[in-house]
Structures are given as C-alpha cells and as structure tokens.
Amino acid sequence: MTAAAIARVRSHEGTRPASERLFEDPYAALFDDTHVDVQQMFDLIPFFEQHVRLRTRFFDDAVRLAVTRGATHVVLVGAGFDMRARRMPELAPPMRVIEVDHGDQIAAKQQKLAAAGVAPAENVAFARADLLEEGALARGLRSAGLGAPVKALWICEGLLGYLSLPAIAALAATTAQFSLPGSQLVANHNVYSWSPAAIAEPFQAAGYTVSPPPRYVDLHRKWIGDADDSAGSDFAFLVADR
Ligand SMILES: C[S@@+](CC[C@H](N)C(=O)[O-])C[C@H]1O[C@@H](n2cnc3c(N)ncnc32)[C@H](O)[C@@H]1O
Numbered sequence: 001m002t003a004a005a006i007a008r009v010r011s012h013e014g015t016r017p018a019s020e021r022l023f024e025d026p027y028a029a030l031f032d033d034t035h036v037d038v039q040q041m042f043d044l045i046p047f048f049e050q051h052v053r054l055r056t057r058f059f060d061d062a063v064r065l066a067v068t069r070g071a072t073h074v075v076l077v078g079a080g081f082d083m084r085a086r087r088m089p090e091l092a093p094p095m096r097v098i099e100v101d102h103g104d105q106i107a108a109k110q111q112k113l114a115a116a117g118v119a120p121a122e123n124v125a126f127a128r129a130d131l132l133e134e135g136a137l138a139r140g141l142r143s144a145g146l147g148a149p150v151k152a153l154w155i156c157e158g159l160l161g162y163l164s165l166p167a168i169a170a171l172a173a174t175t176a177q178f179s180l181p182g183s184q185l186v187a188n189h190n191v192y193s194w195s196p197a198a199i200a201e202p203f204q205a206a207g208y209t210v211s212p213p214p215r216y217v218d219l220h221r222k223w224i225g226d227a228d229d230s231a232g233s234d235f236a237f238l239v240a241d242r
Helices: 002-013 038-043 048-068 103-115 136-143 165-177 196-205 216-223
Strands: 073-077 097-103 126-130 152-156 184-190 209-211 234-241
Touching: 002 038, 002 048, 002 097, 002 126, 038 048, 048 152, 048 184, 048 216, 073 165, 097 103, 097 136, 103 126, 126 136, 136 165, 165 196, 184 196, 196 209, 196 234
Parallel strands: 073 097, 073 152, 097 126, 152 184
Antiparallel strands: 184 234, 209 234
C-alpha cells in the first residue's frame, strides 16, 4: 500500500501543468499498482500527498546541492522504488549511486525494470542489507564497491520509521565512518515515531552536526501555496553534516 501510494503521488506529478510540477518522475508509473486503493492511505494520513511531493523535491534539491559541493557518491538508504538515479541528470556518470535495501526489494525492483525494458545503469550499485542486523550496512556498502570513505550524500527517505533506535545509531555510525568531510545525510521522519531531538542525538554522537531543518509548512508555502500553520506538522526532516 505504501509503495503504491508513493508511486501514485509521483506518477500523478507528471499530469500536473509543467509550472506546478515539483519534480519529474517518468518511472513512477512502473511501480504504481493500480489495483491497490491508495485513497485509503490518503484519507488515513492527512497531508500524505503533499508530504510525498514536498519530500521528493526536498531530497532532489539536496542532490543538486551535494553535486555542486563536489559529492562523488549518492547513497539511497532504503531505496525502495526510488528512481532518482535514473531520472535526475545530476546523477549520471561520473556520479556513483548506491541503492541499499533488503535483497528481495532490490530483486523486485530489478525485475520490474527488466520487464519494462529498462537496462541496468552502469553507475548504480546495489547493497543488500537488513539495517536491523548488526554490521549489515557496512558489509553491503563494501560489497557494492565502497572501500574507503567518500564525499557522499546519504538519503534516508521514508526509512527511519522502520528502524529501531539502535539501528538508527548504527546507521549514523556506519555512514559517518564511510564519509569524508563535506558529506551530508538527509532524512525524513514522522514526529510521532521519532521526535526531532531523539533523531538528532545518535547522529550528533556519531560526529555529525545537525542543522535546523526546513519545515514542511515553509516548503509548502514556497512550492505549492499558502498553508495553515499546522500543515505537515506531523512530518520532519533531518539535515546532518560531516
Ligand atoms: C517507504 S519505503 C521508501 C522507499 C524510497 N526511499 C522512497 O521514498 O520511495 C521504505 C524502504 O525502506 C526499506 N527498509 C525498511 N526497513 C529496512 C531494513 N531493516 N533494512 C533495509 N531496508 C529497509 C524498505 O524495504 C523500503 O524499500
């Protein structure tokens, strides 16, 4: 349901007038299971659609900024059906992209892409890892070819709510270990799963500097239009720099 709902929002973006689109995702329709009634999800979580639109734009902008700052790697942690590696020209070679997820999720994505005739991208590597398992992220990153620390942007989009606090601490420590100075980690979370302070703590402990993140309501006002002060207040971002 979540995967279909996210894909539906991203796919629908392409039907908006060009001046209103926050991003382009021509691949999203491949992952939209039209048999799933995603309206339930939209009804259950107010602001869900705008939240997915705004977070997608926020992480896209983080990619653009990282590229201008000289990042060589973008790591999509909990990549799911994210097609940033394909749809963003900024992520074409020589940029390297690593997609981290459960092995079965990676296989499902590869099968869908192959069935649609989309050839594998030479600059995208896959790291199969269960982030709840100790040491799995480091092993996955090494198996995806990451030997030494790199200047990276780590994107944890829609991920943190699935992890335990120890797993988030391990994620912070491992990403810090593989990051050269100038790297950044960006994430989003629901404030009822993790408060901003609870999320910031393990990243600060791992050596990251956590900055005040943008608020959804401000992004809404910037990209979509005026909004009530409470708009998107359930959702938050994390911006952490090395
Ligand atoms: C809500 S989806 C978000 C996917 C993608 N980042 C996006 O925004 O389209 C969460 C992703 O995190 C992955 N994930 C959740 N728990 C995980 C874990 N313990 N280890 C590895 N990946 C996990 C899921 O398999 C799924 O692909």
